[in-house]
Amino acid sequence: KGPANSGVSTGDNTSSGTVKQSVVQRGKQFSFIKTTANLTSVAQEPFFKSKTYWALLLSPLLLIPLAIVFRRQKEKREADVFGNKIRKADKLAKKYLSEAKKxxxxxxxxxxxxxxxxxxYLKATVHIExxxxxxxxxxxxxxxxxxxADTVAHFIEILKNCELARYTPITNVExxxxxxxxxxTISEIDKQIK
Structure with a gap:
């Protein structure tokens, strides 16, 4: 006689924790084997002596002369006091003419x-108070x-129109x-003034 099993029931031993299920097949189980490969080379071109290397190496040498030329142009422009006043007068005239256009x-x-x-405009160009x-x-x-004389006459005529417009009816066309x-007239004066 052998050892006796005292703590185990003698019932159905089929529920041991694993349940069998049937395999359900969805679509294709195996994919088609590709005949061509899209492989890239592991060995890349070295950075040294590449096009990017030469571009980065030579770009400062090309930018230095450009910076020197740009700086000289800027210094000339800043030194030209008369030219700066004319540019300032143009900006002022355009600013006020744009305000008039509005x-x-x-x-x-x-x-x-x-x-x-x-x-x-006259104050800036002719230095009049x-x-x-x-x-x-x-x-x-x-x-x-x-x-x-024609340009001066046009300028005076415009000033007269500005004074008369306050007291007379004026159309949008005028x-x-x-x-x-x-x-x-302003652009003509700019071209002719010395």
Missing amino acids: NLGHKEAFYVALEKALHN TSELSKDKIQSLLSERQVS MQHDYTKAAK
Whole structure:
């Protein structure tokens, strides 16, 4: 007789923890074997003596002369006091003319901005003070600077239109005409003034 099994029941021994299931086949179980390979080379071109290496090595040598030329141009521009004043006058004229252009539909605001632009332009180019702004003084100063008589006459006419517009009815077409005439006159004065 052998050892007796005292703590184990003599029931059904089939529930031992693993349950068998049937295998369900979904789609294709095996993929098609590829006949071509997309392999890349493990050995890459070394950085030394590559195109990128030479570009990075030579770019400072090419940029140094460009930086020197740019710096000299900037120094010339900064040293040109008269040219800077003209550029400043152009910016001022464009600024005020742009303000006048914004007010093209509004007669009073347009002509005030246009007159202000013309006066500021004269102050910057001819070095005239606001207290000295009279048509005779403007005409003599522009003539001294060798601006043609026609251009001076156009400038004075625009100033007169600015003064008259406050008291007379003006259409949008006339405002547009005065604006384009002012822009043209300013550019003509810039070309002729010495």
